[in-house]
Amino acid sequence: MAYVISDACVSCGSCEGExxxxxxxxxxxxxxxxxxxxxxxxxxxGCCPTGAISAE
Known part of the structure; x- marks a missing residue:
């Protein structure tokens, strides 16, 4: 089960480096x-400031 990014993403990029x-x-x-x-x-x-990432 992969993680997904919702529309709450503000494109800050903090997740990419993690x-x-x-x-x-x-x-x-x-x-x-x-x-x-x-x-x-x-x-x-864990690093997403808007909580846009969750388990699928």
Missing amino acids: CPVGAIAAGDGQYVIDANTCIDCGSCA
Whole structure:
């Protein structure tokens, strides 16, 4: 089960640097998580200032 980023994302980029496998990238207006690369560690969710990241 991969993590997902909701519309609450403000594109601050804090999650991208926290991902140990590089599954997060800038998308169209917000960041996105590649479900095939995500290892479900939750590092991104813990650092998101808006709480936009959650388990799918």
